[in-house]
Amino acid sequence: MGEREETKGLRKELGLLSIFCIASGAMISSGLFILPGIAYSKAGPAILIAYAIASLLVIPAMLSKAELSTAMPKAGGTFYFIDRSMGPMMGTIGGFAAWFSLAFKSAFALVGIGVFAVLLNPGFTEMQMRLVAVFFCIIFTIINIRGVKHSGKTQIALVVGLLSLIVFYIVAGFFFIQPSHFSNFAPYGYGSIFSTAGLIFVSFGGLTKVCSVAEECKNPGRNIPLGMFFAWGIISLIYILVIFVTIGVANPSQLSVSLTPISLGADSIPFLWGIGGMVMAIAAILAFITTANAGILAASRDPMAMGKDQLLPYSFAKLSKRGTPTFSILFTSGFMIFVILFLDLESLVKTASLLKMLLFLFVMLSLIIMRESKIRHYRPEFRSPFYPWVQIAGVGGLVFLIFEMGLIPMVIVGVFIFFGFCWYWFFARDKIWREYSLLHVVERLTGEKSTGYLVDEELREILIERDDVTEKRFEELIKKCEVIDVYKYERPDKFAWLIANKLAERLDIDKDKLYDHLKKREKDSDIILHPGIAIFSHIIKGRNKFEIILVRSKEGIKLSDDAKPVHAFFMIVASPDQQSFYLHSLMWIVQIAEETDFEEGWVNAKDIDELRNIILSSWKKRKKY
Numbered sequence: 001m002g003e004r005e006e007t008k009g010l011r012k013e014l015g016l017l018s019i020f021c022i023a024s025g026a027m028i029s030s031g032l033f034i035l036p037g038i039a040y041s042k043a044g045p046a047i048l049i050a051y052a053i054a055s056l057l058v059i060p061a062m063l064s065k066a067e068l069s070t071a072m073p074k075a076g077g078t079f080y081f082i083d084r085s086m087g088p089m090m091g092t093i094g095g096f097a098a099w100f101s102l103a104f105k106s107a108f109a110l111v112g113i114g115v116f117a118v119l120l121n122p123g124f125t126e127m128q129m130r131l132v133a134v135f136f137c138i139i140f141t142i143i144n145i146r147g148v149k150h151s152g153k154t155q156i157a158l159v160v161g162l163l164s165l166i167v168f169y170i171v172a173g174f175f176f177i178q179p180s181h182f183s184n185f186a187p188y189g190y191g192s193i194f195s196t197a198g199l200i201f202v203s204f205g206g207l208t209k210v211c212s213v214a215e216e217c218k219n220p221g222r223n224i225p226l227g228m229f230f231a232w233g234i235i236s237l238i239y240i241l242v243i244f245v246t247i248g249v250a251n252p253s254q255l256s257v258s259l260t261p262i263s264l265g266a267d268s269i270p271f272l273w274g275i276g277g278m279v280m281a282i283a284a285i286l287a288f289i290t291t292a293n294a295g296i297l298a299a300s301r302d303p304m305a306m307g308k309d310q311l312l313p314y315s316f317a318k319l320s321k322r323g324t325p326t327f328s329i330l331f332t333s334g335f336m337i338f339v340i341l342f343l344d345l346e347s348l349v350k351t352a353s354l355l356k357m358l359l360f361l362f363v364m365l366s367l368i369i370m371r372e373s374k375i376r377h378y379r380p381e382f383r384s385p386f387y388p389w390v391q392i393a394g395v396g397g398l399v400f401l402i403f404e405m406g407l408i409p410m411v412i413v414g415v416f417i418f419f420g421f422c423w424y425w426f427f428a429r430d431k432i433w434r435e436y437s438l439l440h441v442v443e444r445l446t447g448e449k450s451t452g453y454l455v456d457e458e459l460r461e462i463l464i465e466r467d468d469v470t471e472k473r474f475e476e477l478i479k480k481c482e483v484i485d486v487y488k489y490e491r492p493d494k495f496a497w498l499i500a501n502k503l504a505e506r507l508d509i510d511k512d513k514l515y516d517h518l519k520k521r522e523k524d525s526d527i528i529l530h531p532g533i534a535i536f537s538h539i540i541k542g543r544n545k546f547e548i549i550l551v552r553s554k555e556g557i558k559l560s561d562d563a564k565p566v567h568a569f570f571m572i573v574a575s576p577d578q579q580s581f582y583l584h585s586l587m588w589i590v591q592i593a594e595e596t597d598f599e600e601g602w603v604n605a606k607d608i609d610e611l612r613n614i615i616l617s618s619w620k621k622r623k624k625y
Helices: 003-007 016-027 035-071 078-086 088-120 126-146 148-174 191-216 220-249 261-267 276-299 301-308 326-342 345-373 389-404 407-428 437-446 454-466 471-480 492-507 511-521 576-593 598-604 608-624
Strands: 482-486 528-530 533-539 546-557 566-574
Touching: 016 148, 016 191, 016 220, 016 276, 035 078, 035 191, 035 220, 035 261, 035 345, 035 389, 078 088, 078 191, 078 301, 078 345, 078 437, 088 126, 088 191, 088 276, 088 301, 088 326, 088 345, 088 407, 126 276, 126 326, 148 220, 148 261, 148 276, 191 220, 191 276, 191 345, 191 389, 220 261, 261 276, 276 326, 301 326, 345 389, 345 407, 345 437, 471 546, 471 576, 471 608, 482 492, 482 608, 492 511, 492 546, 492 566, 511 533, 533 576, 546 576, 546 598, 546 608, 566 576, 566 598, 576 608, 598 608
Parallel strands: 482 546, 533 566
Antiparallel strands: 528 533, 546 566
């Protein structure tokens, strides 16, 4: 038992809407409400192309993360993927990069709350502005410590309110756009577009950070890819439309020096009667709140995962009674408060963008390594299309942007990588040895066996957890499943119709199609386990569908002329997303049915309760061994 047990039990409380809102909330902040003014001063109206380029370059990383997170839905997300594919040294660098980039972005968002608070109360001093940011940081820390469910619900309410105000701004502004504002489209040359795309790349960085909470997501194989795809499509469109409207309505000379460009645009719309700037300041505060809330939630999972893997002190991995990594959250929040009070965050925007690009490069390489390692239990529920060309294009595009951003940010990132290497070398190197997928790739290329099955076994355990393949679930299913006692001889077609009706009723599926399939399969010899016992298993369309039916026939059911009558008949039906549990259940049923004297006890049982108890007692006996 002991303290290691405290790291178990992250609660699966986030659904599709929560995932969408966390991803969206992490995107809409400085990238929309502050950076457009800075970007406009560097590229003019051509920032529309810069935002489109940055959005497109996120796609390869998004597809890669979607696949990796459905194969390995673990806390830590990016850190975990990099560590298990390229090893703990690269995992340390990736984990620190993920944590710092999101912590800086979230701290910047909190300062943004203070910036827009000044619009609402011009009397605020700079220190008061920063104290407002600290106050909100403390509030979100408390929310996250109380539990991810509260954080997810808060995020939904904030994002819905924010998107409503932004859509209102877009619709109102379209009627007052001045085409002349776009006449000098690229005043600083088209080369400036690419460096600007690098600057604003951080605007899209929060999209994939939702993978850090994959372990707390319900049905991650479906909800994480869908949540990210919806967030990317909707928020990218909103970015383009909002910036298009802002350029079209705002005074160009004022826009190029504004740190509140959307509020400036709203003040330029006559339809809003002079209060547009105030309304969009409220929207901006909501945006910064969503980013900060999602940022603390996601960023705190990186040090937690690194603590589990002994790359940081173990205190980071401990969970509270509420199932949240309290120390990790407090440490992340403390760092953000330090940044808010003492650092000039605007100068760190390029560095945060570069760190995010570096992470995306690592993630795409991680996907390639995981695929090429050919590890048996690497089984993502979503697979990145057009592999590996999408990843190769993504790596090339990001490397090009990195070189376009200049020398100083690259030097800063180089220093950061050196720090991560030193931390691993002096703190963690002697504590851990872990097998990783790159070793399997090297093994395949050289033909020399140098690995065991440690990575494969870890992925197998993840699959069991992901697909809820638990013995307790199987036991509860047997307690509640349908048990049919056939008292007289039944023709195979009538028996098939009886089973089809029962399954259709419990699973809400088409009984006629199921009946047709049963009729086709009833003469197959492979459904007969051994004389007197048969198991029929079938994959059906749909999601979250799983059912077992137990059948006893004293007279026996004659499935074919050359087979003995079947007295024990087991029916297992599942949808594709339940495949792991389906295969395990099939194996467990076979083990039970092959026990000595099982058939005799099954035939002689008095009633349905005794039939069910035969299965349960055999199951409990098997578990002891």
